[in-house]
Amino acid sequence: MNTEYQFQHKHLLGLADYSTADIQHVLDQALHFREILDRPVPKIPTLRDKTIVNLFYENSTRTRISFELAQRRMGADVVNFAASNSSAKKGESLRDTIQNIESMKIDMVVVRHQSPGVPHYLTRCVDAHIINAGDGAHEHPTQALLDMFTMRQYYGRIQGLKVAIIGDIRHSRVVRSNIIGLKKMGAEITVCGPKTMIPLTAKELGVEVSYNLEETLAWADVAMALRIQLERMEHSLFPSLREYHDQFGIKREHLDKYPNFMIMHPGPINRGVEMEGDVADSERAVILDQVTNGVAVRMAVLYLVAGGLRV
Amino acid sequence: MKHKAKLLESDDLKRTLQRFAHQFIEPFDDPKPIGIIGMQTRGIFIAKRVAAYIKEFYGIDVPVGVLDVTFYRDDFRSKMKLPTVQVTEIPFDIYGKHLILVDDVLYTGRTVRSAMEAIMSFGRPSSIKFCCLVDRGHRELPIYADYVGVKIPTHTNEEIRVFLKELDSEDAVYLVNREDE
Numbered sequence: 001m002n003t004e005y006q007f008q009h010k011h012l013l014g015l016a017d018y019s020t021a022d023i024q025h026v027l028d029q030a031l032h033f034r035e036i037l038d039r040p041v042p043k044i045p046t047l048r049d050k051t052i053v054n055l056f057y058e059n060s061t062r063t064r065i066s067f068e069l070a071q072r073r074m075g076a077d078v079v080n081f082a083a084s085n086s087s088a089k090k091g092e093s094l095r096d097t098i099q100n101i102e103s104m105k106i107d108m109v110v111v112r113h114q115s116p117g118v119p120h121y122l123t124r125c126v127d128a129h130i131i132n133a134g135d136g137a138h139e140h141p142t143q144a145l146l147d148m149f150t151m152r153q154y155y156g157r158i159q160g161l162k163v164a165i166i167g168d169i170r171h172s173r174v175v176r177s178n179i180i181g182l183k184k185m186g187a188e189i190t191v192c193g194p195k196t197m198i199p200l201t202a203k204e205l206g207v208e209v210s211y212n213l214e215e216t217l218a219w220a221d222v223a224m225a226l227r228i229q230l231e232r233m234e235h236s237l238f239p240s241l242r243e244y245h246d247q248f249g250i251k252r253e254h255l256d257k258y259p260n261f262m263i264m265h266p267g268p269i270n271r272g273v274e275m276e277g278d279v280a281d282s283e284r285a286v287i288l289d290q291v292t293n294g295v296a297v298r299m300a301v302l303y304l305v306a307g308g309l310r311v
Numbered sequence: 312m313k314h315k316a317k318l319l320e321s322d323d324l325k326r327t328l329q330r331f332a333h334q335f336i337e338p339f340d341d342p343k344p345i346g347i348i349g350m351q352t353r354g355i356f357i358a359k360r361v362a363a364y365i366k367e368f369y370g371i372d373v374p375v376g377v378l379d380v381t382f383y384r385d386d387f388r389s390k391m392k393l394p395t396v397q398v399t400e401i402p403f404d405i406y407g408k409h410l411i412l413v414d415d416v417l418y419t420g421r422t423v424r425s426a427m428e429a430i431m432s433f434g435r436p437s438s439i440k441f442c443c444l445v446d447r448g449h450r451e452l453p454i455y456a457d458y459v460g461v462k463i464p465t466h467t468n469e470e471i472r473v474f475l476k477e478l479d480s481e482d483a484v485y486l487v488n489r490e491d492e
């Protein structure tokens with residue numbers, strides 16, 4: 001362990017701001033938080049003097065519950081704000097909302113918003129620590145961290161892993177954060193999907209591009225299927241869900257044909273679209289491990305960010 | 312680093328740990344319902360050595376766990392550096408066990424308090440006792456050690472340095488001035 005290393009971030013806005021050593025440190029520390037989740041009393045008092053608001057302008061079940069559990073397991077006071085039943089509906093601006101909330105003595109804000117850059121903007125409005133829980137198609141750093149944690153749990157390393165990311169590359173913040181993080185950690189990445197869902201500039205991110213699922217699965221150690229996000233699609237990018245599944249859905253036969261790859265999915269799964277139900281339930285799928293690990297990784301992030309840089 | 316005084320030589324240390332082995336076992340009939348918990352970092356190695364002596368003298372395998380109390384500390388935000396969390400691993404059921412917590416130095420007592428809180432999240436032991444190699448005084452909480460290697464009154468600007476072969480070049484305990492660092 002490098003004794004000189006010190007985590008220095010006040011926020012987690014995206015993995016673009018984090019160095020390889022930072023990511024490594026988060027993953028290493030998350031291992032110890034993962035252990036707490038298996039204790040008879042999975043609760044620690046580390047953040048009991050912190051108040052955290054979860055500011056969700058976009059619907060989310062898994063991420064919000066995961067963050068909330070992570071916060072409660074560490075003893076923090078938690079307030080949930082969902083835009084659907086709030087002052088945002090009455091026309092209050094984001095800046096006014098956040099400053100009002102901060103006036104109630106909030107230490108940390110976990111934010112999800114449909115517009116890219118909102119977490120960055122909030123750092124200029126308030127003093128609180130900001131954690132990005134997904135901003136538009138920009139970044140979703142804790143998802144990428146938990147994905148990397150799960151890969152490392154399965155393979156014991158990230159360096160040199162061949163990771164295939166399959167699906168809607170264009171609209172996905174999960175993919176952006178994963179590409180940034182995985183490249184820093186030394187993995188090889190291929191993105192795979194219909195041409196309409198892969199930006200022409202994808203190669204500039206330093207990844208391989210494939211339009212052939214079979215080739216991609218034959219190559220991969222990890223097959224990460226992304227959810228087809230119907231709500232984010234302004235035009236129709238493929239003829240039908242069935243046709244998408246025929247060409248890019250992971251099927252039972254792929255598991256037999258290519259014995260190597262493990263299966264990940266950030267959830268929620270559309271069974272029969274991104275993959276067959278059998279595939280999601282197979283022993284090579286770590287989708288539920290991802291969910292468990294998500295709590296541990298978020299605990300590590302909260303711990304490090306809350307204590308990382310003295311305000 | 313300038314050493315003000317060498318408090319324990321390698322042989323002293325050995326004798327102390329052997330004494331702990333006898334003391335840990337003494338109060339119990341067979342089977343011995345005890346478990347030893349070493350506290351990060353040097354407490355772990357002290358705990359393991361004492362367990363090895365118990366095995367040598369009595370032929371009994373005493374389970375040893377490892378505890379990191381970072382999560383339970385009351386001072387983690389007042390330090391300049393955020394403490395790095397280390398491994399906690401208690402590979403046995405502590406329910407109904409008589410546990411002995413082992414650390415190298417007892418000072419304010421805050422770490423021991425944190426450790427007791429941490430242990431309780433693993434279950435309900437029958438009792439917890441505390442063992443330290445050096446008691447340097449200056450308690451800030453009503454905590455005492457059940458088993459003490461040496462008791463050394465110190466100044467607050469002094470520090471106790473425990474060196475163990477598993478991590479350091481020798482087995483020894485030194486008294487140093489804080490400015491010497």
